[in-house]
Amino acid sequence: MDQTGLADIHGTYTNEKSLLRFLTCGSVDDGKSTLIGRLLYDAKLLLEDQVAALESESKLHGTQGGELDMALLVDGLQAEREQGITIDVAYRYFSTARRKFIVADTPGHEQYTRNMATGASTADLAIILIDARKGVLTQTRRHSRIADLLGIRHIVLAVNKMDLVEYSESRFDDIVHDYRTFVKSQDLGFEDIACIPLSALKGDNVLEPSTSMGWYRGPSLMAHLETVDFTTERSFDAFRFPVQWVSRPNLDFRGYAGTVASGSISPGDRIIVQPGSQQATVNRIVTMDGDQPVAESGDAVTLCLDREIDVSRGDVIAAAEDSVPVTDQFAAHLIWMDDQAKLLPERSYLLKLGTKTIGAAVTRLKYKEDVNSGEHLAADTLELNEVGFVNFNLDQPIAFDAYKDNKALGGFILIDRMSNQTVAAGMVAFGLRRATNLVWQEVDVDKQARAKQNQQKPCLLWFTGFSGSGKSTVANLVEKRLHAMGQRTYLLDGDNVRHGLNKDLGFTDADRVENIRRVAEVGKLMVDAGLIVMASFISPFRSERDLARELFEKDEFIEVFVDASIEACERRDPKGLYQRARDGKIPNFTGISSPYEPPETPEIHLQTEQLTPEEAADLVVAQLQGKQRLLA
Amino acid sequence: MTMANQQAERATVSAGHALPPHLKRLEAESIEIFREVAASFHKPVMLYSIGKDSSVLLHLAVKAFYPAKLPFPLLHVDTTWKFKEMIEFRDRTAKELGLDLMVHINQDGVDKGVGPFTHGSAVHTDIMKTQSLKQALDRHQFDAAFGGARRDEEKSRAKERIFSFRNRAHAWDPKNQRPELWNLYNSRVNKGESVRVFPLSNWTELDIWTYIELENIPVVPLYFAKERPLVWRDGMWIMVDDDRLPMEPDEQPEMKSVRFRTLGCYPLTGAIESTAGTLPELLAEMALSRSSERQGRVIDKDQPGSMEKKKQEGYF
Ligand SMILES: Nc1nc2c(ncn2[C@@H]2O[C@H](COP(=O)(O)OP(=O)(O)O)[C@@H](O)[C@H]2O)c(=O)[nH]1
Numbered sequence: 001m002d003q004t005g006l007a008d009i010h011g012t013y014t015n016e017k018s019l020l021r022f023l024t025c026g027s028v029d030d031g032k033s034t035l036i037g038r039l040l041y042d043a044k045l046l047l048e049d050q051v052a053a054l055e056s057e058s059k060l061h062g063t064q065g066g067e068l069d070m071a072l073l074v075d076g077l078q079a080e081r082e083q084g085i086t087i088d089v090a091y092r093y094f095s096t097a098r099r100k101f102i103v104a105d106t107p108g109h110e111q112y113t114r115n116m117a118t119g120a121s122t123a124d125l126a127i128i129l130i131d132a133r134k135g136v137l138t139q140t141r142r143h144s145r146i147a148d149l150l151g152i153r154h155i156v157l158a159v160n161k162m163d164l165v166e167y168s169e170s171r172f173d174d175i176v177h178d179y180r181t182f183v184k185s186q187d188l189g190f191e192d193i194a195c196i197p198l199s200a201l202k203g204d205n206v207l208e209p210s211t212s213m214g215w216y217r218g219p220s221l222m223a224h225l226e227t228v229d230f231t232t233e234r235s236f237d238a239f240r241f242p243v244q245w246v247s248r249p250n251l252d253f254r255g256y257a258g259t260v261a262s263g264s265i266s267p268g269d270r271i272i273v274q275p276g277s278q279q280a281t282v283n284r285i286v287t288m289d290g291d292q293p294v295a296e297s298g299d300a301v302t303l304c305l306d307r308e309i310d311v312s313r314g315d316v317i318a319a320a321e322d323s324v325p326v327t328d329q330f331a332a333h334l335i336w337m338d339d340q341a342k343l344l345p346e347r348s349y350l351l352k353l354g355t356k357t358i359g360a361a362v363t364r365l366k367y368k369e370d371v372n373s374g375e376h377l378a379a380d381t382l383e384l385n386e387v388g389f390v391n392f393n394l395d396q397p398i399a400f401d402a403y404k405d406n407k408a409l410g411g412f413i414l415i416d417r418m419s420n421q422t423v424a425a426g427m428v429a430f431g432l433r434r435a436t437n438l439v440w441q442e443v444d445v446d447k448q449a450r451a452k453q454n455q456q457k458p459c460l461l462w463f464t465g466f467s468g469s470g471k472s473t474v475a476n477l478v479e480k481r482l483h484a485m486g487q488r489t490y491l492l493d494g495d496n497v498r499h500g501l502n503k504d505l506g507f508t509d510a511d512r513v514e515n516i517r518r519v520a521e522v523g524k525l526m527v528d529a530g531l532i533v534m535a536s537f538i539s540p541f542r543s544e545r546d547l548a549r550e551l552f553e554k555d556e557f558i559e560v561f562v563d564a565s566i567e568a569c570e571r572r573d574p575k576g577l578y579q580r581a582r583d584g585k586i587p588n589f590t591g592i593s594s595p596y597e598p599p600e601t602p603e604i605h606l607q608t609e610q611l612t613p614e615e616a617a618d619l620v621v622a623q624l625q626g627k628q629r630l631l632a
Numbered sequence: 633m634t635m636a637n638q639q640a641e642r643a644t645v646s647a648g649h650a651l652p653p654h655l656k657r658l659e660a661e662s663i664e665i666f667r668e669v670a671a672s673f674h675k676p677v678m679l680y681s682i683g684k685d686s687s688v689l690l691h692l693a694v695k696a697f698y699p700a701k702l703p704f705p706l707l708h709v710d711t712t713w714k715f716k717e718m719i720e721f722r723d724r725t726a727k728e729l730g731l732d733l734m735v736h737i738n739q740d741g742v743d744k745g746v747g748p749f750t751h752g753s754a755v756h757t758d759i760m761k762t763q764s765l766k767q768a769l770d771r772h773q774f775d776a777a778f779g780g781a782r783r784d785e786e787k788s789r790a791k792e793r794i795f796s797f798r799n800r801a802h803a804w805d806p807k808n809q810r811p812e813l814w815n816l817y818n819s820r821v822n823k824g825e826s827v828r829v830f831p832l833s834n835w836t837e838l839d840i841w842t843y844i845e846l847e848n849i850p851v852v853p854l855y856f857a858k859e860r861p862l863v864w865r866d867g868m869w870i871m872v873d874d875d876r877l878p879m880e881p882d883e884q885p886e887m888k889s890v891r892f893r894t895l896g897c898y899p900l901t902g903a904i905e906s907t908a909g910t911l912p913e914l915l916a917e918m919a920l921s922r923s924s925e926r927q928g929r930v931i932d933k934d935q936p937g938s939m940e941k942k943k944q945e946g947y948f
Binding site for chain 2: 017088091093095100102114117118122244245247255257258298299302313350353355407408412413420421600
């Protein structure tokens with residue numbers, strides 16, 4: 001008869017069952033998989049066919065000479081099973097009468113730091129596994145440091161394989177002593193550490209108290225997991241609500257949907273919308289189960305306000321008397337997660353924090369942290385699994401909290417604009433400058449006024465294409481025509497800019513990014529001055545062009561793709577550059593030894609193999625007229 | 633406002649319970665996922681397969697956007713071999729909730745007469761389900777598709793992301809998945825690429841049934857025991873749902889009280905003997921039985937790791 005199952009159902013209906021998310025970390029062979037498998041097996045949480053599968057797979061792939069190999073229960077993907085190692089984060093679920101558990105099972109080798117960080121990001125507690133024969137090792141220190149970095153406050157030090165050290169109390173005490181000394185010396189922010197001697201293989205202290213370790217008076221692992229208080233002492237209770245989605249089903253209803261990140265809110269409470277300073281009063285908390293008198297941390301609701309103010313996705317609604325810091329520069333820990341590309345300082349990435357996604361660049365890498373020793377090292381980049389402390393510069397101010405206070409508004413991810421990969425995870429340490437009162441210098445003669453006087457709507461035409469595709473020729477002709485029509489223009493040419501403004505820059509990836517950034521900023525000032533600007537740059541990378549585009553208002557940036565095949569350009573070779581690149585005299589030459597990413601949806605697409613330069617220029621001018629940029 | 637209020641009142645009356653904390657947390661997490669997708673993709677769709685997970689998925693979606701209507705359509709990939717009661721339930725649900733429901737059938741497959749008896753379960757599933765789904769996704773250029781899969785269903789799903797990236801060919805690469813931290817989902821895709829989104833990732837089968845009970849969510853009656861006509865095929869009880877099922881010359885279907893644990897194509901879905909006609913009875917029976925739900929599916933049995941292979945090819 002199945003006691004657990006019945007108790008479970010009974011529990012579901014009668015108990016206030018809570019949800020504990022925990023992480024298991026250990027290096028290969030510490031017995032992590034065996035421990036989780038044992039936990040599920042002993043608690044009778046496996047189903048008959050799962051046990052049958054385990055029996056047959058133990059015979060095929062098992063490491064226990066045909067005996068049940070618990071590790072097979074949890075090693076998920078076939079490739080991993082065959083290699084006998086766990087290489088990704090796997091999530092498992094079980095529940096007892098008291099709690100539902102979500103286990104993030106992650107590998108512990110140094111090359112899997114990113115996986116461990118991923119699992120840790122949502123965990124309330126970490127089980128750190130130690131092989132009793134080996135004691136506290138480098139990896140134990142690494143796991144503890146990452147757990148601390150990700151804000152885990154509750155630790156279980158599981159000293160496994162006690163059967164191999166004759167269940168020795170003194171051995172256990174030594175390990176516990178070493179561990180506590182280490183935690184203290186590093187000032188790790190754990191609130192409690194439960195140390196439990198185990199044998200995952202034999203089942204001692206997993207579910208039932210061990211008969212071989214009478215000297216141990218504490219709870220078994222399961223008993224501890226079922227009862228540990230995992231709320232945190234430093235609990236943060238200021239109301240924060242990142243707006244996810246604006247709900248406007250009809251003219252009478254306007255609500256802001258999202259999940260309460262911290263604190264609570266009731267109708268009648270004053271709120272402030274940030275970044276910004278508009279205030280209002282909450283008048284309804286809407287859910288399909290009826291209006292609610294209160295919404296608390298973790299609740300997904302829709303808030304209605306007493307007045308119409310401008311709120312959009314990405315804004316944070318906060319308690320008026322306890323507003324969120326706002327900044328456009330902060331310091332943060334960063335864990336690099338991409339195996340293809342490393343961190344490029346000054347490059348613009350997308351940063352997602354709460355429900356807001358903005359452009360952001362690392363302005364300074366202060367140091368790299370050795371995850372094994374905690375030592376700070378000088379560095380100019382971060383690679384896969386490396387942890388660094390950096391300064392960020394953001395395109396716009398955002399509302400944030402320090403990660404240690406509030407994970408929901410202090411944790412962020414970085415996305416590469418080119419590959420779309422999630423390349424890093426970050427934790428805000430502190431803001432570097434309060435932008436709350438940072439306002440742009442308002443000037444009386446503004447862009448509109450200048451534009452009107454110039455009889456045109458200023459814009460930037462960004463010509464991109466291979467060397468020799470005709471960018472400069474066409475841009476030149478366009479400027480001539482506009483000039484003849486009485487328009488005010490300026491042409492920014494790649495080579496010319498490199499002789500002056502950018503003469504300090506070379507052709508490394510970082511320098512190319514900076515080159516484009518400066519040109520875009522100059523173009524922006526010129527557009528602000530009311531000019532129609534033409535910029536002619538090979539600009540091979542989509543992310544860099546997007547970076548430029550983001551500086552401008554929606555229809556001010558006009559991307560002109562000057563399209564000619566690489567073969568055609570090489571035949572033309574007006575400056576003899578292709579020949580030199582082919583001879584290996586120019587490294588990183590676009591089209592030969594460095595890629596070109598064509599625009600996906602350019603505003604204007606010129607196929608210069610089919611057009612004369614004059615026809616191409618006419619097309620551009622016609623487009624400007626069509627877009628009503630020329631008012632005369 | 634008035635309409636919304638009325639609806640809200642009705643909802644309050646029907647939901648005279650409080651969810652236990654763990655279900656409340658799961659519910660909020662799923663709602664957050666729905667909203668995130670609606671806010672950050674161009675053209676999402678919800679894959680609706682009519683089963684219990686789909687029923688819960690739909691219920692959560694309606695909650696996520698209440699009082700607004702669902703900001704995306706539903707898509708059912710019909711293999712033409714679903715149980716009749718499933719199709720009736722689907723059409724009734726769509727009508728009652730005023731849903732924008734699209735049904736896609738692989739006409740190519742129909743023209744070639746593809747079916748489980750003539751072509752075998754593997755070919756049938758591939759052509760009428762996997763290929764058919766890809767056809768529909770390509771045709772409508774959806775960039776995000778919600779599905780009801782849970783991580784606890786099968787081992788290879790335990791490492792599935794909540795936002796699962798698919799390339800232009802809809803393929804899943806287990807070695808190249810985006811890390812997923814906190815509740816921060818990466819929703820960037822290039823043209824032609826897409827994500828499958830699984831709002832129920834962290835739910836277990838027991839969570840699903842408990843939630844159905846507490847929230848009063850309608851499900852297809854096939855989940856509850858009733859006398860049904862059956863034949864024994866390849867170690868499973870198969871229901872005689874229509875006259876396409878080949879019978880021996882003088883074979884008569886047997887009547888037995890059975891229910892289904894998962895629902896799919898009727899010739900590929902095994903019934904289990906049961907007397908559980910109500911939800912509490914069903915929950916009690918589940919606690920006694922000790923087998924996982926995919927056991928009744930022909931498709932997972934072919935070889936170990938078979939689900940993983942199917943997913944790489946684009947199966948949900
Ligand atoms: N003697 C003994 N061996 C164990 C114990 N726990 C795990 N092992 C063995 O250690 C090896 C590695 O275990 P596994 O669970 O695969 O480690 P993982 O790589 O951390 O998941 C296997 O051979 C296990 O049987 C234990 O408590 N005592």
